Amino acid sequence: MPIKFDLFENPEREGVEVPEFHAKVITKGLETTRTLRESIQKKCTVTASDVEAVLTALGDEMFEAFSNGYSVYLHGIGYFSLSLKCSPDINLNNISSSDIKVKGIRFQPDKELSRRLSNVEFVHMKNSGRHSSKMNLSEITEKIEKYFTDNQILRRPDFEKLTGFNKSKSIRTLKLLVEEGMLKNIGTMRMPIYVLR
Incomplete structure (x- = not known):
């Protein structure tokens, strides 16, 4: 069965006049442990509960490996490794374990899996629900000014409803509006609250 996808316009870049696009999978849903174990049970001699036990043990073993500084390779699946982050203003002369956090887990598919894919x-x-609407800066400004006639503050979800933009485009546009001097963030970096300047 073919994989459904849609094309999305990349954010505008200086000097690039022709729109550039990237493809994204239109995900059908989520395969859970329950659906996977039942599917595996139908394809081989192990029971669903055996699959559950192996997956639980695999998760525990991967945690142990990561905790001890190892990456993990699963034949036919791929490589897993930790990705770390630290505060940008870290003191290089006084680094402690608490300064470093796990950012995520990187995955690199096995060559065989990549070949099969x-x-x-x-x-x-076309998935219209995932596309941001198109609106120029003057239209955005007009909508914001009208919004603030009845409201004191603007949050990102409010801006998304106002413009029809998705989350990432809303974040970029709000950042631009702050830089342009139209809006001011009176909240925090993680929880911004915008007011008119």
Whole structure:
């Protein structure tokens, strides 16, 4: 069965006049442990509860490996490794364990899995619910000014409803509006609250 995808316009870049696009999978849903164990049970001699036990043990073993500074390789699946982060203003002369946090887990597919995926088919499906609306800066400004006639503050979800932009485009646009001097963030970096300047 072909994988459904849609094309999304990249954020505008200085000096690039022709729009550039990137493709994203239109995800059908989520395969859970329950659905995977039942599917595996139908394809081989292990029971669903055996699969559950192995997956639980695998999660525990991966945690142990990561905790001891190892990456993990699963044949036919790929490589897993920790990604770290630290505060940008870290003191290089006094670094402690508490200064470092786990950012996430990187995954690099096995060559065999990549090879198998190179043969899948794709079908273009327009998914209007995931696209941001198109609006120029003067239209955005007009909507914001009208919004503030009835409201004291603006949050990102309010801006998304106001403009029809998705989350990432809203974040970029709000940042631009702050830089341009139209809006001011009176909240925090993580929880911004905007007011008119």
